[in-house]
Amino acid sequence: MDWFKKPNQGPKPQKKRETPHGLWLKCEQCDAILNRLELERNLGVCSNPKCRYHFKIGHKEYIQLLLDPDSFEECDATLVSGDPLQFREKQRYPEYLKQYQERTGLLEAAVSGTGRVGNRPVCLALLDGAFLAGSMGSVVGEKVARSIQRSIKTHWPLIIVSTSGGARMQEGILSLMQMAKTSLWLTRLAEARVPYISILTNPTMAGVMASFASLGDITIAEPGAMMGFAGPRVIQQALGTELPSGFQTSEFFLEHGFVDQVIPRYELRAALMKILGFFPERE
Amino acid sequence: MNGTVLDFEKPLVELERQIEDMRNFAVTENFEALTEEIRRLERKAERLRREIYSNLTRWQRVQIARHLQRPHTLDYIELMMSEFFELSGDRAFKDDKAVVAGLARLDGEPLMVIGHQKGRNTKENLMRNWGMANPDGYRKALRMMKLAEKFRMPVLSLIDTPGAYPGQGAEERGQAEAIARNIFEMGRLRVPIVVVIIGEGASGGALGIGVGDRILMMENAWYSVINPERCSTILWKEKDKAAARTPDCAEALQLIAPDLLRLGVIDRIIPEPVGGAHRDYQASANALKACVVEVFNELRDIPPQALIDARLEKFGQMGVFEEISDE
Structure with missing residues (x-):
């Protein structure tokens, strides 16, 4: 058995996540057989020390692993999408949303609120890839914008955990405008000199990467996460040749100067505490 | 001629050619009897013109926006500005020719112009990369905007792109960061x-030079989060089906000027000559110039802080959502 045949190759985004109810599952990167409960205890990181593949996890897991226990208070939980374009191509947009709401128990692809990291209060927004690939429509944009506003008001540092396929097609131009809305609010956060730490997780692409996710004062990425502007398939089509291995991963963007550090999931909280320590608390 | 006559225009173009031939014949042969016939055909052409262009589908407008003969940024600069001095390069990597920029004089007043630039033939398009900018193009644009801010010059930004370039080098040099940075900096630039949007406004590649105090749109331009072809490919995986559904995706995306006015994304629509801007460059440039001059006059006396406050307010309110009550 060749368990470790493809180490450090980055994730394979095309591969469908298996959702068996069994106790065992295969690592998406190294094919090692993993115990589901142990994987959960490991925060979704493959226990093979040569692999350490980071499985996709949801916003709840990030809240748990980043914040002090029970410190999270959700805000703006009741925001839901409208249907501004009456988008009907292939599927009615409201029905599409409803399917995802039922499947995930979420109303939208972002959750926002406040919490504490090492007893330091912070404002937080998290995207969740389980809901329509974490795509950004009006609600995601509004929740991110309101999180920024809370940071401006409280002077509490802003932390955004991103994962997204990009702007949401079904809300058309209004999705694109969320890039402007969130980025323009960030100009005011900069003016207020409140730190913003952007955490990039697998995958963070297109409209989200080309707006608030790229505008952190400090940018941290999880290992092996896919990120960038254009999807690899689109680039490959335009290029006509194979893309180099590791293209558009966290490590690639670290090398090219767009990420400050690549930090494993189980060290993110400690890193956050360390970073926040450099920025004195303000009233 | 290939590629310059759109399918739905063919009957009209055919008729116009017929009239032209007849007119030439009548002149050379001095054949008076044809005059009445020419007049009749001209009336018919006028009817046909109105019929075709007042009922354009969204997909047909996308075709006009992409017309090879459509006026591009440098055409408008030449026809609108009394002076132009081109500026090049991002001072970091290269001069991206998919974006042009420079000092210009409009109605006597100096300003900075930036814009995507497409070519009109293969050779030009190779140089201009079909109007698809790399990060260097966005950083070039940002450099010019900062220059404008320093010397209190207003900025005119002309959008015409099928998208930011999806390439290996583009990713290596941070296409996403370049676009994000421009949106951010345009949000706080202290000049009008x-x-x-003069032609195509595709996604982040358009928005990368698309934040401002007033957003105007030419009558036959389009602007959306994604182009209709790509939208269709994502929804309908099979190639044939995706191709067949592309016009429907254009409808679904609501990407033409009246849609965007209704959605509160643009402020004004600039009328084009019947049949599209490519049918009369000077008339198109005149309409654009009149509108831009008027809008700059509205903005001229607004203090910088009020200007950027209003800009935040404008983009801050975009989006449609509801707050449901807790059970």
Whole structure:
């Protein structure tokens, strides 16, 4: 058995996540057989020390692993999408949303609120890839914008955990405008000199990467996460040749100067505490 | 001629050619009897013109926006500005020719112009990369905007792109960061910015020079989060089906000027000559110039802080959502 045949190759985004109810599952990167409960205890990181593949996890897991226990208070939980374009191509947009709401128990692809990291209060927004690939429509944009506003008001540092396929097609131009809305609010956060730490997780692409996710004062990425502007398939089509291995991963963007550090999931909280320590608390 | 006559225009173009032939014949042969016939055909052409162009589908408008003969940024600069001095390069990597920029004089007043630039033939398009900018193009644009801010010059930004370039080098040099940075900096630039979508406004590649105090749009331009072809490919995986559904995706995306006015994304529509801007460059440039001059006059006396406050307010309110009550 060749368990470790493809180490450090980055994730394979095309591969469908298996959702068996069994106790065992295969690592998406190294094919090692993993115990589901142990994987959960490991925060979704493959226990093979040569692999350490980071499985996709949801916003709840990030809240748990980043914040002090029970410190999270959700805000703006009741925001839901409208249907501004009456988008009907292939599927009615409201029905599409409803399917995802039922499947995930979420109303939208972002959750926002406040919490504490090492007893330091912070404002937080998290995207969740389980809901329509974490795509950004009006609600995601509004929740991110309101999180920024809370940071401006409280002077509490802003932390955004991103994962997204990009702007949401079904809300058309209004999705694109969320890039402007969130980025323009960030100009005011900069003016207020409140730190913003952007955490990039697998995958963070297109409209989200080309707006608030790229505008952190400090940018941290999880290992092996896919990120960038254009999807690899689109680039490959335009290029006509194979893309180099590791293209558009966290490590690639670290090398090219767009990420400050690549930090494993189980060290993110400690890193956050360390970073926040450099920025004195303000009233 | 290939590629310059759109399918739905064919009957009209055919008729116009017929009239032209007849007119030439009548002149050379001095054949008076044809005059009445020419007049009749001209009336017919006029009817046909109105019929075709007043009922354009969204997909047909996308075709006009992409017309090879459509006026591009440098055409408008030449026809609108009394002076132009081109500026090049991002001072970091290269001069991206998919974006042009420079000092210009409009109605006697100096300003900074930036815009995507497409070519009109293969050779030009190779140089201009079909109007698809790399990060260097966005950083070039940002450099010019900062220059404008320093010397209190207003900025005119002309959008005409099928998208930011999806390439290996583009990713290596941070395409996403370049676009994000431009959106951010345009959000706090302390001089008036007027944005006009003159042709294609595709996604982040458009928005990368698309934040401003007034957003105007030419009558036959389009602007959306994604182009209709790509939208269709994502929804309908099979190639044939995706191709067949592309016009429907254009409808679904609501990407033409009246849609965007209704959605509160643009402020004004600039009328084009019947049949599209490519049918009369000077008339198109005149309409654009009149509108841009008027809008800059509205913005001229607004203090910088009020300007950027209003800009935040404008983009801050975009989006449609509801707050449901807790059970």
